[in-house]
Amino acid sequence: METRTNHDLPVVAKxxxxxxxxxxxxxxxxxxxxxxxxxxxIGFLAYLLWDLAGYSVLRDVLHLIGY
Known part of the structure; x- marks a missing residue:
């Protein structure tokens, strides 16, 4: 079984x-x-949460054009 120590890992991902x-x-x-x-x-998640809260721009636009 191979063990790894902290000094085997890179300091930052280059x-x-x-x-x-x-x-x-x-x-x-x-x-x-x-x-x-x-x-x-983050933007997609924010819009999804906004939509789930009941504030949907897409739903309002579709309602305005008759769908």
Missing amino acids: AYNGLDRNAFIFGWNPQSELWNGRLAM
């Missing part, structure tokens, strides 16, 4: 440019894609 992938770096870089995806997931 991306293509050799910087921490979780760093908030402005501009066109691999980190921006990660942050874009994370913020998009």
Whole structure:
């Protein structure tokens, strides 16, 4: 059975440019894609919760056009 110690693990997850992938770096870089995806997931979840609370933009628009 193989055991791992803390010093076997990398200190930070390095991306293509050799910087921490979780760093908030402005501009066109691999980190921006990660942050874009994370913020998009937060936005989708926020809209889902808003819709479940009864405030639905899509449902209101469909009601206005007769569906």
